[in-house]
Amino acid sequence: MVTTLVRNGTPRLGLRAVLSDAPSVGEVRHCGDWREVEDALGAGRVDVLLLHEDDYVRDRGVLAGVRRRRPKLLLLLSSDDVREEILAGPPVPDGFLVEDELTASAVEDALQRTLAGEVPMPTSVTRGLLDRLRESGQHRPREVSLTARENEVLLLLAEGMSNKQIARRLGISSHGVKRIVASLLLKLGAPNRTAAVVTAIQNGLITC
Known part of the structure; x- marks a missing residue:
C-alpha cells in the first residue's frame, strides 16, 4: 500500500503514471493534503508514504506524528541537491527519488529497496x-x-x-x-x- 502527497502538478502526474504500472504496488492512494494522509493511515496499513520534499520541510510537525504510525518514508527531491533542513531531521527519510530520474524502473527499485529495509539513494544524490x-x-x-x-x-x-x-x-x-x-x-x-x-x-x- 503506497500513499502519496505530492502537490506539485508535474511530478504528481509523472508519479501517478509510474505507480500505476509498478509491479510491487498493490494499492495506491494519492492525497491532496495531510488530512487525506491521516484518513489513509486510519483506514488501514500504509507501507510507504511517498512525499515531496516541499511538504517534508513545511510540515515537519505533522510528519513526526505520521512517522509514529511506522510507514516507510520515501522522499521525492526536486533535484539531487538535498536541502539542509532534510539532512537535519528528524525524521530521516528511508530513501530518496529525484524528479528528473522519475522512471518506472527507478520507482519500482526504490519501493522494493525501501520495503526490504535497504537504502534507495540515487548516485546523483550521493555525489x-x-x-x-x-x-x-x-x-x-x-x-x-x-x-x-x-x-x-x-x-x-x-x-x-x-x-x-x-x-x-x-x-x-x-x-x-x-x-x-x-x-x-x-x-x-x-x-x-x-x-x-x-x-x-x-x-x-x-x-x-
Missing part, C-alpha cells in the same frame, strides 16, 4: 552530498571507528547497492551483510541505512 562536503572544506570530526569490512559495506551502500549485490561483490552471505549493516547503524547512531550514509558523508567517512 551531490560529497561535492557539498568538499566545497565547504569542513566536516565533523571523525569519531567513529569502523572495521575494514564495515568500511567496504558502507561504501557500497553509498553506491546504492542492495544486500544481495554487496554480498556478491564481497563474496559473503546476505546474512553477513545484514549483520554488518546493523553494526554500522549502531556505530553511526543512525535509525536507517539512508541516515547512515548521510551521517558517514557528513563525518568524512565517505570521501570519494
Whole structure:
C-alpha cells in the first residue's frame, strides 16, 4: 500500500503514471493534503508514504506524528541537491527519488529497496552530498571507528547497492551483510541505512 502527497502538478502526474504500472504496488492512494494522509493511515496499513520534499520541510510537525504510525518514508527531491533542513531531521527519510530520474524502473527499485529495509539513494544524490562536503572544506570530526569490512559495506551502500549485490561483490552471505549493516547503524547512531550514509558523508567517512 503506497500513499502519496505530492502537490506539485508535474511530478504528481509523472508519479501517478509510474505507480500505476509498478509491479510491487498493490494499492495506491494519492492525497491532496495531510488530512487525506491521516484518513489513509486510519483506514488501514500504509507501507510507504511517498512525499515531496516541499511538504517534508513545511510540515515537519505533522510528519513526526505520521512517522509514529511506522510507514516507510520515501522522499521525492526536486533535484539531487538535498536541502539542509532534510539532512537535519528528524525524521530521516528511508530513501530518496529525484524528479528528473522519475522512471518506472527507478520507482519500482526504490519501493522494493525501501520495503526490504535497504537504502534507495540515487548516485546523483550521493555525489551531490560529497561535492557539498568538499566545497565547504569542513566536516565533523571523525569519531567513529569502523572495521575494514564495515568500511567496504558502507561504501557500497553509498553506491546504492542492495544486500544481495554487496554480498556478491564481497563474496559473503546476505546474512553477513545484514549483520554488518546493523553494526554500522549502531556505530553511526543512525535509525536507517539512508541516515547512515548521510551521517558517514557528513563525518568524512565517505570521501570519494
